[in-house]
Amino acid sequence: xxLVRPQDGVRPLEAGDRPARSAVVWAVAHExxxxxxxxxxxxxxxxxxxxxxxxxxxxxxxxxxLLPLVARSIALGQPFEWAMSPALFFFPELPVYLAVSxxxxxxxxxxxxxxxxxxxxxxxxxxxxxxxLMPAAARPARVAVSVLAAVLVTMLxxxxxxxxxxxxxxxxxxxxxxxxxxxxxxxxxxxxxxxxTVRTGRASVAVLVTLGLVAAVTTASNxxxxxxxxxxVVVTLALLVVARRLPWRPSVSVAATLTLGAxxxxxxxxxxxxxxxLDPSTYVHPxxxxxxxxFFAALTDDRAASASGDAGLVLMxxxxxxxxxxxxxxxxARSSRTVLVATALPLVTIVAVSVGVVVAGSETPRYxxxxxxxxxxxxxxVCELTRTAVRQTRLHRPVRALRTVLTxxxxxxxxxxxxxxxxxxxxxxxxxxxxVSCLDRWVDANRTAGRDPVGVGQFWTIRPLAAYxxxxxxxxxxxxxxxxxxxxxxxxxxRDARPDYVVIGSxxxxxxxxxxxxxxxxTITHCTGYDVYDYAGTRGAELLRSRVVGSAExxxxxxxx
Numbered sequence: 001x002x003l004v005r006p007q008d009g010v011r012p013l014e015a016g017d018r019p020a021r022s023a024v025v026w027a028v029a030h031e032x033x034x035x036x037x038x039x040x041x042x043x044x045x046x047x048x049x050x051x052x053x054x055x056x057x058x059x060x061x062x063x064x065x066l067l068p069l070v071a072r073s074i075a076l077g078q079p080f081e082w083a084m085s086p087a088l089f090f091f092p093e094l095p096v097y098l099a100v101s102x103x104x105x106x107x108x109x110x111x112x113x114x115x116x117x118x119x120x121x122x123x124x125x126x127x128x129x130x131x132x133l134m135p136a137a138a139r140p141a142r143v144a145v146s147v148l149a150a151v152l153v154t155m156l157x158x159x160x161x162x163x164x165x166x167x168x169x170x171x172x173x174x175x176x177x178x179x180x181x182x183x184x185x186x187x188x189x190x191x192x193x194x195x196x197t198v199r200t201g202r203a204s205v206a207v208l209v210t211l212g213l214v215a216a217v218t219t220a221s222n223x224x225x226x227x228x229x230x231x232x233v234v235v236t237l238a239l240l241v242v243a244r245r246l247p248w249r250p251s252v253s254v255a256a257t258l259t260l261g262a263x264x265x266x267x268x269x270x271x272x273x274x275x276x277x278l279d280p281s282t283y284v285h286p287x288x289x290x291x292x293x294x295f296f297a298a299l300t301d302d303r304a305a306s307a308s309g310d311a312g313l314v315l316m317x318x319x320x321x322x323x324x325x326x327x328x329x330x331x332x333a334r335s336s337r338t339v340l341v342a343t344a345l346p347l348v349t350i351v352a353v354s355v356g357v358v359v360a361g362s363e364t365p366r367y368x369x370x371x372x373x374x375x376x377x378x379x380x381x382v383c384e385l386t387r388t389a390v391r392q393t394r395l396h397r398p399v400r401a402l403r404t405v406l407t408x409x410x411x412x413x414x415x416x417x418x419x420x421x422x423x424x425x426x427x428x429x430x431x432x433x434x435x436v437s438c439l440d441r442w443v444d445a446n447r448t449a450g451r452d453p454v455g456v457g458q459f460w461t462i463r464p465l466a467a468y469x470x471x472x473x474x475x476x477x478x479x480x481x482x483x484x485x486x487x488x489x490x491x492x493x494x495r496d497a498r499p500d501y502v503v504i505g506s507x508x509x510x511x512x513x514x515x516x517x518x519x520x521x522x523t524i525t526h527c528t529g530y531d532v533y534d535y536a537g538t539r540g541a542e543l544l545r546s547r548v549v550g551s552a553e554x555x556x557x558x559x560x561x
Contacts, residue, residue, distance in 0.1 A: 029138055034143035037410055038123035040417020041150045042116045045157040046175065047424045050112075052161035052162045058115065059108050060433060061165065062460045064558040065467035066488050067097040068107035074098075076471065079492030081561040086280045087222040088272060092182045107467055108431035115175030118185070122174065123150045125188040126376050133338050133377075134384045144406055145383045149376040150411075152315065156372055159312035166301045168296075168365055169312065170372045179366050186218040187229035191345055191377055192521055194233055194254055198246065199338045203253035211254065212261040219265025220272065223280050227356055228370050230258040232349040240344065246337055274559040277487055288361030295363045314476050319375030323347040326382045335385060342381035346374035433468035438527035439503070440470050447472060451536065454499045456548055459485060461505030461530055475503065476548055480510045482517065484552040491561060494552030500541040502533040518543055 049058055057064060070082065096117070101110040127146040134142050156171035165179065173179035193211050197203045218225040221545065237251040269276070305308040326343030329335070349370050357367050439455075446453045454460070454474045466475040476499055477489045484494060502514055502521075506529050514533060515521070518540030521533040535541040 003212055030139050030143050032124075033410070034127065034147055035120075037147045037413050038120055038150045040115075040413050041123075041147075041154040042119035042365055042414075043417050043421050043424055045119060045154045045172070046112060046116055047420045047427075048158050048161075049115075049172055050177055050424065050427050053163040054161050054169070055551070056163040057165055057172075058176055059111055059431065060464040061163075061176075062463040063165070063178045063488065064111070064176050065107070065463050067094060068101075068110070068467040069463070069488075069490070070094060071098060071110075072467065072471070073106075073490045073493065078490055079495070079558065079561075080490070081484050081492035081559075082275055082488075082490050083277045083486035083559070084275045084488060085277055086283070087178075087180060087183075087224065088275055089178060089182070089221065090272075091217050091221040092185070093177055093221075097177055106431065108433075111177060112428045114177050118174050118181045119150070121185055122153060122188065122376070123147070124325045125185065125192055126150070126380060128192045129188075129195060129342065129377055130380050132192060133342055133380050133386070135199070136238060137384070137387060139350050141387065147381050147410070147413075148383070149379050152376065152379065153317070153372075156315050158314060159308040159315065161308065162544045165366060166299075166364075168299050168316075168368075170316075170366065170369050173366055173369060174373075180222060180224055180369060183218060183222045183224045183228055186225055187216050187349075187370060188373065188377070189343070190214055190229045190233060190258070191374070194237075194345070195338050195342060195377075197250050197254055198341050199336075201247065201250065203250040203257075206252060208257045212257045212264070215261025216264040216268065218270035219262045221265075223266070223269070224263050224367070225265070228306065228349065228353060230262045232345060232352050233258055235352070236341065236345045236348045238350070240340065241338075243250060245331075248370050274443050274561055283360065283364075284361055285357060285361030286560050289358055292358050292361045292363055293303075296358070296365070299365060314371060315458065319346075319372060319378070320350055323375050323378040326378045326385065329385055330381070333385065333389070335388070339381045339384055342377045346378045349374045428513070433464060434532070435528045436465050439465055439473060439530075439532065442525055442527075442532055443470070443473050446536075451469070453496075453501055453534075453536070454497050455501045455503050455532070456482065456499045456544060457503035457530075458505060458508050459487065461508055463488075463504050465530075476552075478548055480508075480512075482544065482547040484548060486555050486559075491552060491556050491559070494549060495556075497545075497549055497552075498541075499548050500534070500536045502535065502544070503530050505530045505532060 049055055059065075073082075074080070076366040097110060097114055100113045100117070101107070101468060104110040104113055123146060126149045127143070130142040130146045134145065153171055153174070157175075160167075160169035160172040162169060165173070174181050176185065190211065191394065193207050193214075195208055215225065215230055219230075234255045237255055239244060239253050240246040241248045300313070303313055323343055327340070327347050330340040330343050353368055353370050357364070430509070443453055454476065456476045456478045457465075459477055462475045466473070466477075469475070474493070474497070476494055476497060477485045477487070479485045484491070502518070504510075504514060510517075518533075518535055519538060521535050521540065522538055523534045525532040535544060
């Protein structure tokens with residue numbers, strides 16, 4: 001008998017619909033629980049960064065404040081004439097940051113929210129990978145495995161606490177906006193699309209178009225996508241096709257699409273050349289391979305100098321072992337093609353980036369980020385291998401103890417997440433860059449006197465000041481020779497500028513003392529961590545304008561702005 005009276009063409013709800021509706025409710029509930037757990041883990045990771053010296057890398061590092069400076073420049077209506085690095089951060093970093101800054105009040109809040117969203121995106125992509133790798137598993141199992149991957153990332157973050165980016169502390173870089181999280185997410189997303197093709201056995205038009213767009217847009221913004229993602233995917237598919245573990249037609253389609261997408265991305269970079277400060281080829285120094293190997297050996301020793309560092313190295317090694325061991329297991333067990341690809345691809349990626357960094361002679365640890373992120377796919381694949389192996393034994397029924405452990409673990413994560421959230425929110429809301437208040441007062445006093453001061457200074461000193469100062473504070477980035485330093489800066493802000501004071505940080509290195517170059521300043525104001533040398537009304541101001549603005553105009557002409 002119908003449970004409701006049919007009317008207006010609506011099908012009556014039959015008693016048999018109750019199980020279907022109940023299944024939908026439970027499915028949504030499981031996904032919500034997984035999402036809540038990932039949010040809790042992201043907050044725990046953020047809280048750790050805020051409570052350690054690593055907060056300086058998140059909020060106040062010269063590189064980290066790039067996007068706050070871009071947002072500030074846009075808000076001031078300055079010409080968009082930025083000198084970036086080989087990574088342009090146009091996709092997805094800049095649009096995402098502009099969106100989060102629109103709903104937050106300070107750069108600290110925007111950067112913190114951005115970091116949490118990146119960790120949630122990692123969980124979401126791994127969750128999509130679990131759907132491809134574990135199609136026969138129940139939804140709770142797929143959610144649990146995805147949360148386990150998020151736990152691994154959080155545990156890695158909890159072992160990292162230094163203030164430098166030049167270390168093997170790689171997982172916490174995901175929380176920052178300028179250490180290539182866009183390329184990391186594109187790399188993981190590409191892997192999921194490849195797994196989709198492998199599972200279905202055909203390269204659909206939708207998947208190929210999406211792959212091509214991801215490859216083109218990401219390469220145009222950050223060419224690291226090619227050695228991190230496109231290259232390893234092509235090599236992995238080629239190896240497995242040769243080994244007759246994958247059909248060649250869809251593999252060739254995927255490889256060709258990624259290749260064409262990467263080429264298109266490089267072509268797009270041609271009209272974007274004015275924004276690029278250095279060609280990526282300038283980072284390649286094969287003759288320094290031996291020194292680079294010794295450099296990373298020293299970094300490993302430094303990381304192993306503490307208990308937390310040892311734990312971080314063990315977790316990184318675990319990821320490598322999951323990739324290598326999972327590949328061997330998948331080959332011997334004749335597992336599904338998707339599982340094999342999900343273990344082999346991280347292994348190829350780890351080998352490619354590790355060997356590539358050394359061969360290129362690059363002493364830049366952050367180029368090794370795939371070593372801590374790609375094994376997340378191998379983790380899911382090994383869990384599927386384990387589930388399949390257990391189902392073939394008498395222990396195939398889920399044991400109550402395992403369910404109890406997972407339930408208790410999930411509850412513990414939620415409790416910890418809820419416990420640290422209020423303090424984390426207060427820390428982010430109340431965060432202020434206190435050194436800038438001295439400069440704000442100095443500029444305000446001069447503006448009250450009818451003057452419009454413009455300052456100059458070196459990269460590491462003035463960038464956080466420029467990002468967190470009041471809107472009327474103008475600072476220009478210069479070398480120790482007072483020539484314009486065109487690195488992660490808006491060259492448009494130099495047009496018609498009249499700099500008349502110098503900010504000198506306590507850690508600055510000047511080849512020639514400032515007073516020897518510009519003469520005695522009219523006044524010197526001492527602030528925490530820096531001094532303000534005021535050259536208004538002196539010959540030093542004329543020298544500043546000639547050197548700084550003159551070099552900026554030459555750079556603008558050379559770049560074609």
